[in-house]
Amino acid sequence: MPDGLLFNIANWTGLTSMSNSKKKYFTVLVVPHSEEQAISFRVPLFMIQLLCVVLSMLIIGVFILARGYITAREKTEEVDILMEINRKQKEQIDLLASETENLLMQVQRLDDLQEEIVSLVDEDIALREKHDQNKEADLEKKPLASLQLASRGDNLVINRMANNISTLQGELPSKLKELEQLKGAVEDYRKKLAHTPSIRPAQGKLSSPFGPRISPISGRREFHTGLDIANSTGTPIFAAANGRVVAAEYSKGWGYYIMIDHGYGYRTKYAHLSSFAVEVGEQVEKGQLIGRMGNTGYSTGPHLHYGVHLNGVPVNPTDYLN
Template identity: 35%
Template sequence: MDKEKRKHFTIMIIPHSEKKSVVLNVPVYIFKIISIMLVMTSILSIMFIKQYYDYREEAKYAQRSKQENKNLTREFASVAKDAIALRDKVAEIEELDILIRKQNDFDPTKSYYSAENRKALAQGGPEDKTKVTASSVVASEAQEAIQLIKESVPELQESLEELHTLMEKRNSEESAKPSIRPTSGNINSGFGYRKDPFTFRPDFHTGIDIANRTGTPIYATADGKVIHAKYDGGYGRSILIYHGDGISTRYAHLSRYAVDANAEVKKGTLIGYMGSSGRSTGPHLHYEVIINGKPTDPTKFLP
């Protein structure tokens, strides 16, 4: 056999009939080509199937991501809306703070809020908050709102604390200032020049006289400290209270004391009872308001 012959296969097709047999002389390289083609087709098929499954997985993942993104977007929009609403609330509280300062004659310009903050807060949120979407506009607005809240809330706290201190001071000043009636009854002798009830000569009356029955309760007209509760000449049984800031009050002609010297009293504390002790013509309270040692018209300190 020569070399050429060995490189061929012979395929014989023998029909089960009278027909002649077919003899095919196939060269070996044809089989090689067919084998290579088969292998390549298989590889390509596997690659294609893998690609297909990968694509399907990716599509599923993309679908999930899309849903997640949608959820996140919705959640963000809700948080953004809350931040903007909160900023508006803070602005309202700041307005209220300023209003309280104005109503109480505290300097509203002394407020802690920076001018920029107040301006930004006054601008408020979008017209219609239901239209808020998670657009970048809303994102930046929400961010600004949160920044403002972060800056404003500590300032608001500081301002309210200052307001509290101012109010407390105001209240203690108010309660240390005589402002109520010391007892019930009619004022039958006013402050200033009058005829002396004993001598009928012109005399300066250093307080007012309030007449009522013996035993009518007498009250401190402001917070303070009892300087003395003693028999004091013409005043009879009398009480002197110091309220601070140079202001004192005197309650004279009592029948009885309800407090001792050095007692701390509040506006409205029962301090004694009406009488006619000392230089008196009948049961009444002689009430004085003394400012820096000078008797002042007590009616100016009555409600």
């Protein structure tokens, strides 16, 4: 057994010695393992009680402190997590705000594109008028740029985003409507274009232009109401635009001739033909074979007399050739 002191605490369980007074004591006996003499001392009961009370308070105090420390540490961790979440959310809000700005810019780009499309087809007066009306309505609205309230990262970023979104909500349906109207107008324009004489109806040499000339038949001054394209008999003749054949017949002057009504006030005439490839009432498309070149009627050689009429008045076909 190692050397040392064995604390032999006696009287814990009531081995008490009574004094004359009512004072109670505990005797603590310390017995060394060596041959040395045992040490004993008396401790008054109130001291033990006091010690117990102090110890209890100490334990309770330590417990409360430890508990407070753990709670504080948990709170700190929670705050750290919340701050991290907050930081990420702020980043996401910034990102969303910048996305809404991108969307606004794209809507503005749509405006520009719309303007470009209108300018491409601006011969169409109805389309231009409609577009100008839409533009006036747009000017009454708040300009998009003024709604971008603040720079990224500050407190107004959410306001800015909300404003951008409400602008988009207001803007997009009307933009959609405008684009649908534009689509309709462009379709009409394309239709009109398909019905406007724009191609050369036959291959050959331009033998007589539109305008005043000396008639090769009578030798007198006359106004040539079309242009003559000379080539060999049988050269194919094509419709200058979509339309409906309104005449395919013979007349003394024009010989075998075809008249096509294209709508929009346009009619085209193909005269001195040798044969027809279409009948009256037939719908034809631009570039479709309608007959063959000939030398019928008042004609001095195989050629096509090609006339364009706008609202019943002969116009220069050259202006309609690409």
